[in-house]
Amino acid sequence: MSGNTFGTVFRLTTFGESHGKGLGGILEGCPAGIPLDPDAIQGELDRRKPGQSAIVTQRKEADQVEFFSGIFEGMTTGTPIGFLIRNTNQKSGDYSHLKDSYRPSHADYVYEQKYGLRDYRGGGRSSARETVCRVVAGAIARQMLPGVTFNAYVSQVGGLKLEAPYQSLDLSLIESNPVRCPDPAMAEKMEELIRKVRKEGDTIGGVVSCVIRNVPVGLGEPVFDKLHARLGQAMLSINAVKGFEYGSGFQGVEMKGSQHNDAYNPDGSTKTNYSGGIQGGISNGMDIYFRVAFKPVATLLQAYETINSSGETVGLQGKGRHDPCVVPRAVPIVEAMAALVMADFYLLSKLSKWSAGNGSS
Amino acid sequence: MSGNTFGTVFRLTTFGESHGKGLGGILEGCPAGIPLDPDAIQGELDRRKPGQSAIVTQRKEADQVEFFSGIFEGMTTGTPIGFLIRNTNQKSGDYSHLKDSYRPSHADYVYEQKYGLRDYRGGGRSSARETVCRVVAGAIARQMLPGVTFNAYVSQVGGLKLEAPYQSLDLSLIESNPVRCPDPAMAEKMEELIRKVRKEGDTIGGVVSCVIRNVPVGLGEPVFDKLHARLGQAMLSINAVKGFEYGSGFQGVEMKGSQHNDAYNPDGSTKTNYSGGIQGGISNGMDIYFRVAFKPVATLLQAYETINSSGETVGLQGKGRHDPCVVPRAVPIVEAMAALVMADFYLLSKLSKWSAGNGSS
Amino acid sequence: MSGNTFGTVFRLTTFGESHGKGLGGILEGCPAGIPLDPDAIQGELDRRKPGQSAIVTQRKEADQVEFFSGIFEGMTTGTPIGFLIRNTNQKSGDYSHLKDSYRPSHADYVYEQKYGLRDYRGGGRSSARETVCRVVAGAIARQMLPGVTFNAYVSQVGGLKLEAPYQSLDLSLIESNPVRCPDPAMAEKMEELIRKVRKEGDTIGGVVSCVIRNVPVGLGEPVFDKLHARLGQAMLSINAVKGFEYGSGFQGVEMKGSQHNDAYNPDGSTKTNYSGGIQGGISNGMDIYFRVAFKPVATLLQAYETINSSGETVGLQGKGRHDPCVVPRAVPIVEAMAALVMADFYLLSKLSKWSAGNGSS
Amino acid sequence: MSGNTFGTVFRLTTFGESHGKGLGGILEGCPAGIPLDPDAIQGELDRRKPGQSAIVTQRKEADQVEFFSGIFEGMTTGTPIGFLIRNTNQKSGDYSHLKDSYRPSHADYVYEQKYGLRDYRGGGRSSARETVCRVVAGAIARQMLPGVTFNAYVSQVGGLKLEAPYQSLDLSLIESNPVRCPDPAMAEKMEELIRKVRKEGDTIGGVVSCVIRNVPVGLGEPVFDKLHARLGQAMLSINAVKGFEYGSGFQGVEMKGSQHNDAYNPDGSTKTNYSGGIQGGISNGMDIYFRVAFKPVATLLQAYETINSSGETVGLQGKGRHDPCVVPRAVPIVEAMAALVMADFYLLSKLSKWSAGNGSS
Known part of the structure; x- marks a missing residue:
């Protein structure tokens, strides 16, 4: 597939640029007969929305989603769900100084090389604003899988790292603070660090961890579409x-097999979970957990030097409204993408096994 | 796609189990007119082959590839390349004790749950033997991209970690030792550790690093098929x-944007390369580098307890021929998969931009 | 792929139902740098629009397309083109009598069986209104292939059949009459027949023929995606x-090979063209021509009996605004779909052959 | 998809050329737990095999299929089924005279233009020999759908046309004669005609009709993958x-809607079946029937003139072993392709509707 589609049978295709008229998508493969709660969808959008707290970008966007199809009298109909989120607060004037310049570590240069031209207003298609579509689709995926829970949270900001394993955390506290860290004391420190970095006109990286619970056994399609490969x-x-790492991740390489192997209980569950809920690319029913590393975003509110399209050195002053640290707003995006993966594999898993009643008319 | 196909226009589909009659694949989308060197393909298979040194599995497999189509008089014809590698040394008897038991941290349990039955001989489709097909296809991909170089190497075994950045290593030394570590002193220590672990009937994890050079600018398809997402x-x-991590990876989260941004030189290259050769999901012409974490493999040559399909606890004695540490043999596999990704994006990149001569008949 | 996407690298995905808020689509894979003429796109929509003449449905729809992305300063940017056509004149009240009844030879019954529920207003997703999205995308495809011409026309209505081969017709006359038949005398007879059928509250079938000229040699992807198979x-x-039939079609079966074979001229063109411009599934540079049969549409403005969801016989009176014969409005749809096929294969054909300059960075 | 793959979740990918070492394929998506009867698969191959009667090509091929994977102890395992049919009787010497010449109405010219080179031995990939792979996969599809019956038969050879509707034919007689026409008297005339044409070194076209019975309601995926569009x-x-035409086909265009509409019986079946078992692209449970037109094949055993790659006129004498009329051997191929389509849509139909038990873990 080309780059704008994600999923095999439960498939999202998106369009839109940060400073065009709007963004949207088509979600295919959602079975008919699922009641959809529009508030829950808008609720996820609100979690991702700019301007929701003092430590995120102050761009004002309603991020109101409009549905055009695939839903009738509150239920999915099995036909594709088309949706649109209009851009209402783009200030393209903010970007005219970038028309001929390539901001360091942005996609400006590579887009222009690849496509021969680019929409220079705010990154165009390369902007994280595109993820608004993923959140819509992910919220629908979650409603299709009511038993499965997705909990992402911020586990690191810069050097501040939550060392406790997820099992020891109270995940109900994630939304209790603007950082979305389930450890309130750590959350405070993280918030302080983000404020400090912001004041410097700088940015800082972080890590989002995610736990998926109540996953049916059998999701994932060997060999290239292993569950963790798609995640x-x-x-x-x-x-x-x-x-990206899951289960024991990069730390697991230091272990021996005799330590790392997850011994079975009689019911098929395991005593430990270094496998992170996935064996051979297929869910084994244990909690799935993984960690995602985010770099410090490239947009600074500082003066800096870079080149223009003629290869000349130019001085620029960063401006606009940007996130000093993306991880708090990335939390619902991570959950949304995880939900898309799980929904796709959930549907595919119905085709793995032949059973009585199949093949008859 | 279903799980057996990788790639969009340059596509590999594989079949085969570790203890069936053979494994093979179909490589589609290879343009016509590429001269293929069969020795180079076999050479990559030999790098992946079991039994090549004392620190890998002693299973004896010729791993001889037979081509059936898509090549005529030494050139690709544009039609699909079908190939087969027969299994010659499978010893299914080795596995009869596993018929009803689930080895810990193997795919035995999840395959049986997902499919309702399984080929219990050596992991079947979940065996790493499947990667032999990837090496064949990757070797063809490399011949299609003669200017691009792929160098993977072992950078960590257990706690033994090569801290030096790849730029300071002499990558021509990778093949000088059975571990495939370009630092001969470190290689010796790693080999020793692997031998020790093996003697204990245990296994150990490791990390493979990979550097891709001379990459054209513009490879990668936003937004879901970003170059690093496919890698x-x-x-x-x-x-x-x-x-998996690329560029600054998990360590990059501790940096500030003002440190992490890669400033441009007038020619579009960058002074630093925290981006790992990829910006906005598109190659920028700098070296691509990434790191891949491998767990200690689950097969131990020790006695252990596990459950059988009735949920009863059973005692087993690990036997068979297995790798105490997979990273040395994983090196050519990492390179092969990287080559498949790059070849696919290379072809797709020809469709990004309209140019004179297009659209005319 | 699922059913809402057409094409491989030049891909259209659509959404929308006849009586929802709107229909739209995402066109992916359009290369960057193509100047788009919005009037030409709207012009194609106007050719498909209801209410354009006395012999088509009188539903009033502006069919105004709104673009959201993928176009910047009049040029394609290489990013997906998202578009929307709002429904403005749907009268859902017209359909309440159908809520529990299945109109004969409509999709009412099968949709309800397949999905368990349905949007009963005017056919929902099964309505031909969905083709409005195809016309938008097809109009863009045509602008990408400026040298290639697409001319569809009505060659049969009921028993009135244009026997002349396309070569003897003046295709510039197609738009000179509301039937879109290039033979004005025949067009008049056809129009008369359609008016008569309409007065009876009945409908009639027809045939659309299509000629594609100036096609480059080499389009089509064996073996399953032969050019005529995708058409x-x-x-x-x-x-x-x-x-659907192309070239000699169903009549060709009566010929002998010695008559049917198209002898070559020295320049690779052929003296006859029973092949219809396609050999082995690949365009040979000659005119492509094919014929498409349309049944009489099922919606009648007569009283009729049918069943409801309880299996009871019910009497219904057909009402609403419908086409007595779809072929005049099908002409731009046939051209649009043909253009989508050709654009996709045109792009794919750039990947068939290796050439100097490939593989270098 | 590229051209070598057919199907969405039940997918066949093929490789191979007529005069290479062999042909084969990978069938993905076949659920686990289906018992496979190898004799039934070989039986279908035998129906397609050359040399089976006096009116088909006398090339001798065992057409023995070898399976490599995806089957264990007689059951499908859910992993891809890899298979190979070796070429045993190719006589490449027969083709050396064609190295530089383009046979009229063959794919020689277009392959060379598209790919820049070609395997000139017997058509290479463009040979109908490739369909051997489809027959293998189709035979597996049929075993997955035991309740559904597929009956194709020859309904026309040259001008000899079986006018009777399929309902009045005794389809059990199809295999009673080498033509595969269920009307023995007509079969005799057809055979005579084929013998006569063959003696002339010429070829003749024909039509294969196909009836599919006991089809579940609900197969087909609107809008682009309508059941008849994929067929x-x-x-x-x-x-x-x-x-290709289905149901009323090209003849239906002459009917009025009031005649053509299929009135419902209380149980959802219809009194007539002009719809050909498909409404709105979805099966309605009635018999599916369609007709397929085959041209007279291009290979003649006569002397003829053509051009070579330098554009010079050359005289050639047709030789080799070829079918004077392809329809008798096309019968099992039509059935196989129909079975592949139905199996794919059968699996997809399981994902249309949400039902109790879904979404729970």
Whole structure:
């Protein structure tokens, strides 16, 4: 598939640029007969929305989603769900100084090289604003999988790292603070760090961790579409992501097999969960957990030097409204992408096994 | 796509189980007119082959590839390339004790749950033996991209970690030792550790790093098929992989944007390369580098307890021929998957931009 | 792919129902740098629009397309083109009598069986109104292939059949009459027949023929995506289509090979063209021509009996605004679908052959 | 998809050329737990095999299929089914005279233009020999859908046309004669005609009709993958096919809606079946029937003139072993492709509707 579509049978295709008239998408493959709660969808959009707290960008966007199809009398109809989010607060004037310049570590240069031209207003298609569509689709996916819970949270900002395993955290506290860290004391420190960085006109990276619970056994399609491979693609496709690990992750490489192996209980559950809920690319019913690394975003509110399209050095002054640290707003995006992956594999898993009643007319 | 196909226009589909009659694949989308060197393909297979050194599995497999189509008089014809590698040394008897038991942290349990039945001989489709097909296709991809170089190497085994950045290493030394670590002193220590672990009937994890050079600007398809998202999926689809990071990776989260941004030189290259050669999901012409974490493989040559399909606890004695540490043999697999990703995006990049001569008949 | 997407690298995905808020689509894979003429797009929509003449449905729809992305300063940017056509004149009240009844030879019954529920207002997703999206995308495809011409026309209405081969027709006359038949005398007879059928509250079938000229040699992807196989799928996916033939078609079966073979001229063109411009599934540079059969549409303005969802017989009176014969309005839809097929294969054909300059960075 | 893959979730990918070492394929998406009867698969191959009667090509091929994966102890395992049919009787010497010449109405010229080079031995990938892979996969599809019956038969050879509707034919007689026409008297005339044409070194076209019975309601995916649109693509992808129609087909265009509409019986079945078992692109439970037009094949055993790659006129003498009329051997291929389409849509139909038990873990 080309780059604007995600999923196999539960598929999202998106369009839109940060400073065009709007963004939207088509969600295909949602089965008929699922009651949709529009408030829950808008609620997820609100979690991602700019301007929701003092530590995120102050761009004002209503981020109101309008649905055009696929829903009738509150239920999905099995036909594609088309939706639109209009851009209401883009200030293209903010970007005219960038028309001929390439901001460092942005996509300006590569888009212009790849396409021969670019929409220079705020990153165009490369802007994280595109993720608004993912949140809409992810919120629908979650309503299709009511038993499965998705809890992402901020586990690191700069050098401030939550060392406790997810099992020891009270995930109900995630939304209790603007950082979305379930440890309130740590959240305060993180918030302080973000404020400090912001004051400097600088930015800082972070990590989002995610736990998925009540996952049916059997999701994931070997060999290239292993569950964690698709989760990895999904997370790495989010703006500013630099790394993905699940279960024991990079730390697991230091372990021996005799330590790392997860011994079975008689019911098929395991005593430990270094596997992160996935074995051989297929969910085993245990909690799925993974970590996603976000770099410090490239847009600074400082003066800096860069080049223009003629290869000349130019001085620029960063302006506009930007996030000093993306991880708080990335939390609902990580959950949304995880939900898209799980919904797709959930549907595919219905095709794995032949059963009585199949093949008869 | 279903799980057996990788790629969009340059596409590999594979089949085969570790203890069936053979494995193979179909490579589609390879343009016509590329001269193929069969020795280079076999050479990559030999790098992946079991039994090549004392620190890898001693299973004996010729791993001889037979081509059936798509090549005529030494050139690709544009039609699909079908190929087969016969299994010659499978010893299914080795596995009869596993018929009803689920080895911990293997795919035995989830395959049986997902499919209702399984080929219990050595993991079947979940075996890393499937990667032999990827190496064949990757070797063809590399011949299609003669200017691009792919160098993977072992950068960590257990706690032994090569801290030096790839730029300071002599990558020509990778093949000088059985570990495939370009630092000979470190390689010796790693080899020692692997031998020790093996003697204990245990296994150990490791990290493979990879550097891709001479990459054209413009590869990668936003937004879901960002270059690093596909590389991530590709790597995570390799058996035993638990994590993927590129450029600054997980360490980058501790940096500030003002440090992390890669300033441009007048020619569009950058002074630093925290971006790892990719910006906005598109190659920028700098070196691409990434790291892949491999867990300690689950197969131990020790006695252990587990459950059988009736949920009863059973004692088993690990046997068979297995790798105490997979990273040395994973090196050519990482390169192969990277080459598949790059070849696919290379072809797709020809469709990004309209140019004179297009649209005319 | 699922059913809402057409094309491989030049791909249209659509959404929308006849009586929802609107219909729209996402066109992916359009290369960057193509100047788009919005009037030409709207012009194609106007050719398909209801109410354009006395012999088509009198539903009033502006069919105004709004673009949201993928176009910047009049040029395609290489990012997906999102568009929307709002429904403005749907009268859902017209359909309340159908809530529990299944109109004969409509999709009412099968949609309800397949999805368990349905949007009963005017056919929902099964309405030919969906083709408005195809016309938008097709008009863009045509602007990408400026040298290629697409001329569809009505060659049969009921028993009135234009026997002359396309070569002897003056295709510039197609738009000179509301039937879109290039033979003015025949057009008059056809119009008369349509008026008569309409007065009876009945409908009548017809045939649309299509000629594509100036096609580059080499379009089409063996073996399943032969050029005519994709054209066939494209045409058969249009509402009310019952058959497709190209070149000699069904009549060709009566010929002998010695008559049917198209002898070559020295320049590779052929003296005859029974092949219809396609050999082995690949365009050979000659005119492509094909014929598409449309059934009489099922919606009658007569009283009739049918069943309801309880299996009871019910009497209904057909009402609403419908086409007595769909072929005049099908002409731009046939051209649009043909253009989508050709644009997709045109892009794919750039990947068939290796050439100097490939593979270098 | 690229051209070598057919299907969405039940997917066949093929490779191979007529004069290479062999042909084969990978069938993905076949659920686990289906018992496979190898004799039934070989039986279908035998129906397609050359040399089976005096009126088909006398090339001798065992057409023995070898399976490599996806089947364990007689059952499908849910993993991809890889298979190979070796070429045993190719006589490449027969083709050396064609190295530089383009046979009229063959794919020689277009392959060379598209790919820049070609395997000139017997058509390479464009040969109908490729359909051997489709027959293998189709035979598996049929075993997955035991209740559904597929009956294709020859309904026309040259001008000899079986006018009787399929309902009045005894389809059990299809295999009673080498033509595969269920009307023995007509079969005799057809056979005579084929013998006569063959003696002349000429070829003749024909029509294959097909009836599919016991089809579940609800198969087909609107809007682009309507059931008949995919059947059409499937049939048009078979070598030498020039047209496809279903239900009332081209003749239906002469009817009025009031005649053509299929009135419902209380149980949802219809009194007539002009719809051909498909409404709105979805099966309605009635018999599906369609007709496929095959041109007279291009290979003649006569002397003829053509051009070579330098554009010079050359005289050639047709030789080799070829079918004077392809329709008898096309019968099992039509059935196989129909079965592939139905199996794919059968699996997809399981995802249309939400039902109790879904979404729970």
